Amino acid sequence: MQDNISDPISTIAKQEGGQKKASRDLSGRLGNMPVEGVQGFGIIKHHPPPFDPVAQFDEAFDFYEEHGYVVVSQLSDGEVTALNAVCDAFNAERGAEIDVPGQGQLLFPLLNYPEFDGTVFHPKTLPLVARILGGIENTRHIEFNYRGWQPVTSDYGMEFHPDDCSGGLLTLDQRQTRRPYGPPDMLSTFTYLTDVDRTTPAFAVVPKSRRTHNIQRLRDVLGDEYGEVPIWGPAGTCCIVDRSTIHTRMDPLEKDTSKQRSRRILHHVFARAGELRNADGSLRTGNGEPLALTDWAFSRGLIPKRLALSEDPEVARMFSVWSTRQEEWMAAGFSDVFVSDPKSARGPTLGPYRNDGKQTLTKKKAAARRKRAKRKTASRK
Ligand SMILES: O=C(O)CCC(=O)C(=O)O
Numbered sequence: 304m305q306d307n308i309s310d311p312i313s314t315i316a317k318q319e320g321g322q323k324k325a326s327r328d329l330s331g332r333l334g335n336m337p338v339e340g341v342q343g344f345g346i347i348k349h350h351p352p353p354f355d356p357v358a359q360f361d362e363a364f365d366f367y368e369e370h371g372y373v374v375v376s377q378l379s380d381g382e383v384t385a386l387n388a389v390c391d392a393f394n395a396e397r398g399a400e401i402d403v404p405g406q407g408q409l410l411f412p413l414l415n416y417p418e419f420d421g422t423v424f425h426p427k428t429l430p431l432v433a434r435i436l437g438g439i440e441n442t443r444h445i446e447f448n449y450r451g452w453q454p455v456t457s458d459y460g461m462e463f464h465p466d467d468c469s470g471g472l473l474t475l476d477q478r479q480t481r482r483p484y485g486p487p488d489m490l491s492t493f494t495y496l497t498d499v500d501r502t503t504p505a506f507a508v509v510p511k512s513r514r515t516h517n518i519q520r521l522r523d524v525l526g527d528e529y530g531e532v533p534i535w536g537p538a539g540t541c542c543i544v545d546r547s548t549i550h551t552r553m554d555p556l557e558k559d560t561s562k563q564r565s566r567r568i569l570h571h572v573f574a575r576a577g578e579l580r581n582a583d584g585s586l587r588t589g590n591g592e593p594l595a596l597t598d599w600a601f602s603r604g605l606i607p608k609r610l611a612l613s614e615d616p617e618v619a620r621m622f623s624v625w626s627t628r629q630e631e632w633m634a635a636g637f638s639d640v641f642v643s644d645p646k647s648a649r650g651p652t653l654g655p656y657r658n659d660g661k662q663t664l665t666k667k668k669a670a671a672r673r674k675r676a677k678r679k680t681a682s683r684k
């Protein structure tokens with residue numbers, strides 16, 4: 304079977320086997336801060352103008368396949384205005400309750416804000432998302448978060464990183480060696496609700512990085528082709544990206560904080576369901592998994608009744624990947640008290656927040672939970 308993605312890192316990785324790592328080749332997040340005081344190497348490159356994902360469907364898909372990301376125009380001005388009005392309301396209502404240290408404002412709109420449901424099924428992006436994931440029948444929604452950032456009070460200096468792909472089930476080695484590479488296991492869409500340019504932070508990607516987690520090695524391999532690409536565009540612009548592509552929230556290039564502006568972003572994560580086999584016949588792992596639970600984000604990944612039990616079969620299928628926490632919530636009759644997370648609430652906060660990040664899962668418990676979730680997901684496919 305031919306490989307469909309030829310990022311150079313995948314061929315280099317084999318040749319390097321057994322060689323000693325260069326000392327600067329630290330893995331993980333530390334390895335992605337090679338230059339003091341700079342995010343990445345500071346080698347800034349630019350993406351072409353956003354594609355119209357309907358009129359330029361094939362071109363947008365081809366660009367994605369080559370680079371691991373693509374930028375498209377998604378929301379209309381009317382949609383941006385309407386969604387921002389909802390965000391204004393929940394920001395005013397929740398205040399500091401949704402301020403997460405180091406993260407800015409974080410809200411999970413899926414549970415109580417049906418106003419955003421259309422962004423999951425958006426006609427501009429869903430067909431392209433589905434094509435990348437190998438068909439709408441294999442496309443599942445697993446997370447939705449809203450993030451707000453303000454100059455000075457929000458954090459600066461996020462490291463370049465891949466988002467942990469497949470809840471840690473897919474190792475770097477598997478990502479580097481599987482043939483064919485695509486379709487990916489997970490795909491993110493980042494949609495801007497505010498204009499993004501050099502005065503704001505920008506979602507930024509390292510093209511062709513989906514098969515590594517270290518930008519130093521990638522730069523060695525790509526040479527002059529290596530670049531860090533801030534996604535700039537008007538509100539309504541959307542970046543569709545392999546979840547394992549290396550990315551960050553790039554600080555505003557404008558360093559005078561009095562000239563910096565705030566930014567709002569919507570982040571959806573889709574997973575590929577169904578079975579895929581490698582060229583050698585072995586079963587590919589990592590597909591269709593719910594995201595691992597984070598304690599400070601208790602309502603992350605929960606799906607409300609109107610979607611999980613929708614009578615519309617296409618909606619129900621889209622929301623059919625359930626974590627064990629989801630099953631516990633359903634067993635509790637979708638009770639508000641069970642969620643108790645201001646980061647997904649609407650209206651006045653009910654009772655104490657039971658999952659404020661102080662509770663920690665032991666490693667053993669977390670592993671058992673993942674194993675159970677895996678078994679359940681597999682039995683539903
Ligand atoms: O806010 C951004 O631009 C990127 C955030 C990020 O890395 C993430 O949500 O995984």
Ligand SMILES: [Fe+2]
Nearest residue numbers: 464465466550
């Ligand atoms: Fe990330």
